[in-house]
Amino acid sequence: xxxxxxxxxxxxxxxxxxxxxxxxxxxxxxxxxxxxxxxxxxxxxxxxxxxxxxxxxxxxxxxxxxxxxxxxxxxxxxxxxxxxxxxxxxxxxxxxxxxxxxxxxxxxxxxxxxxxxxxxxxxxxxxxxxxxxxxxxxxxxxxxxxxxxxxxxxxxxxxxxxxxxxxxxxxxxxxxx
Amino acid sequence: xxxxxxxxxxxxxxxxxxxxxxxxxxxxxxxxxxxxxxxxxxxxxxxxxxxxxxxxxxxxxxxxxxxxxxxxxxxxxxxxxxxxxxxxxxxxxxxxxxxxxxxxxxxxxxxxxxxxxxxxxxxxxxxxxxxxxxxxxxxxxxxxxxxxxxxxxxxxxxxxxxxxxxxxxxxxxxxxxxxxxxxxxxxxxxxxxxxxxxxxxxxxxxxxxxxxxxxxxxxxxxxxxxxxxxxxxxxxxxxxxxxxxxxxxxxxxxxxxxxxxxxxxxxxxxxxxxxxxxxxxxxxxxxxxxxxxxxxxxxxxxxxxxxxxxxxxxxxxxxxxxxxxxxxxxxxxxxxxxxxxxxxxxxxxxxxxxxxxxxxxxxxxxxxxxxxxxxxxxxxxxxxxxxxxxxxxxxxxxxxxxxxxxxxxxxxxxxxxxxxxxxxxxxxxxxxxxxxxxxxxxxxxxx
Numbered sequence: 019x020x021x022x023x024x025x026x027x028x029x030x031x032x033x034x035x036x037x038x039x040x041x042x043x044x045x046x047x048x049x050x051x052x053x054x055x056x057x058x059x060x061x062x063x064x065x066x067x068x069x070x071x072x073x074x075x076x077x078x079x080x081x082x083x084x085x086x087x088x089x090x091x092x093x094x095x096x097x098x099x100x101x102x103x104x105x106x107x108x109x110x111x112x113x114x115x116x117x118x119x120x121x122x123x124x125x126x127x128x129x130x131x132x133x134x135x136x137x138x139x140x141x142x143x144x145x146x147x148x149x150x151x152x153x154x155x156x157x158x159x160x161x162x163x164x165x166x167x168x169x170x171x172x173x174x175x176x177x178x179x180x181x182x183x184x185x186x187x188x189x190x191x192x193x194x195x
Numbered sequence: 196x197x198x199x200x201x202x203x204x205x206x207x208x209x210x211x212x213x214x215x216x217x218x219x220x221x222x223x224x225x226x227x228x229x230x231x232x233x234x235x236x237x238x239x240x241x242x243x244x245x246x247x248x249x250x251x252x253x254x255x256x257x258x259x260x261x262x263x264x265x266x267x268x269x270x271x272x273x274x275x276x277x278x279x280x281x282x283x284x285x286x287x288x289x290x291x292x293x294x295x296x297x298x299x300x301x302x303x304x305x306x307x308x309x310x311x312x313x314x315x316x317x318x319x320x321x322x323x324x325x326x327x328x329x330x331x332x333x334x335x336x337x338x339x340x341x342x343x344x345x346x347x348x349x350x351x352x353x354x355x356x357x358x359x360x361x362x363x364x365x366x367x368x369x370x371x372x373x374x375x376x377x378x379x380x381x382x383x384x385x386x387x388x389x390x391x392x393x394x395x396x397x398x399x400x401x402x403x404x405x406x407x408x409x410x411x412x413x414x415x416x417x418x419x420x421x422x423x424x425x426x427x428x429x430x431x432x433x434x435x436x437x438x439x440x441x442x443x444x445x446x447x448x449x450x451x452x453x454x455x456x457x458x459x460x461x462x463x464x465x466x467x468x469x470x471x472x473x474x475x476x477x478x479x480x481x482x483x484x485x486x487x488x489x490x491x492x493x494x495x496x497x498x499x500x501x502x503x504x505x506x507x508x509x510x511x512x513x514x515x516x517x518x519x520x521x522x523x524x525x526x527x528x529x530x531x532x533x534x535x536x537x538x539x540x541x542x543x544x545x546x547x548x549x550x551x552x553x554x555x556x557x558x559x560x561x562x563x564x565x566x567x568x569x570x571x572x573x574x575x576x577x578x579x580x581x582x583x584x585x586x587x588x589x590x591x592x593x594x595x596x597x598x599x600x601x602x603x604x605x606x607x608x609x610x611x612x613x614x615x616x617x618x619x620x621x622x623x624x625x626x627x628x629x630x631x632x633x634x635x636x637x638x639x640x641x642x
Binding site: 033113119120125136137138139140141170171172173174175176 | 196197199200204207242243246248249250251252253255286287288289292
C-alpha cells in the first residue's frame with residue numbers, strides 16, 4: 019500500500035513555501051488526531067480513483083493554535099490534496115489562483131517529464147480543494163457543490179480536479195471534470 | 196523554467212511582499228513593491244504575446260498584469276494589456292472577465308480625463324454652483340475684524356446638512372411609499388451620495404455655496420423615477436426650508452399641513468436654530484456672488500414656532516414660572532446646595548445655557564446604565580427648555596424641565612433600539628458614528 023508522509027509536502031510542491039507547507043501539514047496532522055486517528059492511518063480514495071494508502075505524520079508539538087474544526091478540515095484537506103494530486107495525476111501544483119472568478123483554488127501544470135509539458139504554457143489544469151468533518155453524506159454533497167462551483171472556468175478547456183477530504187473516516191473523493 | 200514563468204513567479208512573490216508591507220502599515224513600500232510586481236508580470240505576459248496557443252496561461256498572465264497595472268494607477272498600460280489578451284484566443288469566460296476589466300479601465304480613464312481637464316472641472320463646478328444654496332454668516336458683534344468664529348461656521352454647516360438629510364429621508368419615504376422593501380438601505384446609499392459639497396467660498400465674513408452632486412454624476416444603479424427624484428430633491432429642500440418667511444403664520448401653515456410634527460421637528464429645528472437671538476452670528480442667503488442678500492432671517496416668532504415645532508401637544512405653557520440663577524456662599528461639603536439664607540444674589544434669566552449629567556437613561560421599562568456620565572447641554576430661551584445634541588442628532592424641547600429630560604431619554608432609547616436593529620451595512624456614516632458613540636457609553640442594558 020502506498021504511503022504518504024504528510025510532512026513531505028515541500029518536496030512535492032516546490033513552488034509553495036516551506037512555511038506554508040509546514041502549516042498545512044500541521045493542520046492536517048491535528049485534523050486527523052482530533053478524529054482519533056493514529057500514525058499510520060489508512061486513507062480511502064474514491065471517485066475517479068479507487069485505492070487505499072497509508073498516511074504518516076509527525077506528532078504536532080502543540081495543538082493550542084488549532085481549535086477551529088473548519089480551519090482544520092480546510093487546511094488539512096489542502097495537505098492531502100497536494101499529495102494525492104501530485105501522486106495520482108500528471109499534474110503538479112503551480113500556485114494559488116487568487117485573481118478572477120474561475121471558482122477554484124490552485125493552478126496545476128503538467129509535470130516536467132510529461133510529453134505535453136510546455137515551459138511557457140504552465141497553466142494546464144484547475145484544482146479545487148475542500149475538507150469536511152461530517153462524514154460521507156456531507157462529503158458527497160460538498161463534491162457536488164464544488165463541481166458546480168468550478169463551472170465558470172469550464173470554458174478554459176482545461177480539466178478541473180475537485181478533491182474533497184472527510185476527516186471522520188478519513189476518505190478523499192477525487193473527481194475530474 | 197521559461198522566462199515567462201520565472202518572471203511570473205517573481206511577480207507573485209513581490210505581490211506577497213507588497214501585501215505584507217501593507218499589513219504592517221508600510222504603504223510607500225507597498226506601492227513600490229506593487230509597481231515592481233506589475234512590471235514583472237507585464238514582462239511575463241509580453242513574453243507570451245505571440246504564443247497564441249498557450250491558453251489559458253497567456254490570457255491569465257495578461258489579465259493579472261492588467262489588474263496590477265490598475266492597482267498601480269497605470270490605466271493606459273492596463274488598457275494595452277487587456278487588448279493584447281483579447282488579441283489572442285482567450286476562453287470565453289476569460290473574454291467576459293477581460294471585457295469587464297476593460298470597462299473598469301475605461302471608467303477610470305474617463306475619470307482621470309475628467310479630473311485633468313480644467314474646462315470640464317470648471318463646467319462641472321459651475322453646474323453645481325447654479326443649483327447651490329448660497330449662505331453667509333456675519334458676526335453680530337465683530338471682535339476680530341469681520342472674522343467669524345470657526346465654531347459658528349461648523350455649527351451652521353452641520354445644521355444645514357442635518358436638515359437636508361432629514362428632508363431627503365422624509366421626502367423619499369413620502370414619494371416612494373411602500374415601493375421598496377429595502378428602503379432603509381436605499382436611503383443610506385442615497386445619503387452617502389448626497390453628502391453636501393462646498394462648491395464655492397468667499398471671505399464675506401464666511402460665505403459658501405453648498406450643493407450635493409445628485410444630478411451630474413448620476414449613478415446608473417437607480418431606476419428612472421429615483422433618478423428624477425434625485426435631480427430635484429435639493430431644489431425642493433431649498434424652497435421648503437429656505438424660501439419660507441418664518442415670521443408669517445400663513446406662509447408656514449402649508450408646511451405644517453405637509454409634514455407631521457415629528458417630520459417638522461427633524462427638518463426645521465436645525466434651521467430655526469440658525470436664526471436664534473442668542474447666536475453670535477447673523478445667517479442669510481445670498482446670490483451666487485455672495486454680495487446681494489437674497490433673504491435675511493430673524494428669530495422665529497412664537498406663533499410660528501408653536502405651529503411649526505409644537506413643544507408638546509396638550510401641555511400648557513407654564514404661567515408665573517421664571518428661571519433663576521443664584522449665587523451664594525455655603526460650606527464646601529454642602530456640594531453647592533443653597534439655603535435661602537445663603538443666597539447672595541438671584542437673577543431672572545430669559546436665556547441660559549447649562550449642563551446636566553446623566554449616569555443612566557430610562558424610558559418606560561428599559562434602562563441603559565452608562566459606563567461614563569453623559570453630559571448634556573441645555574438651552575433655555577424663555578419659556579422653552581431645549582436639548583440639541585449634534586453628536587446624537589437628538590433635538591427635544593419642552594416648557595417643563597422634567598419633561599425635557601424625559602423626552603431626551605425617550606429619544607436616546609428609541610435611537611439606540613433603532614440603530615441596534617440595523618446591520619452595519621444599513622447604517623449611514625453618521626448613524627454608524629452615533630451608534631459607535633452610544634456603544635462606547637452604554638455599559639449595560641436592562642429590561
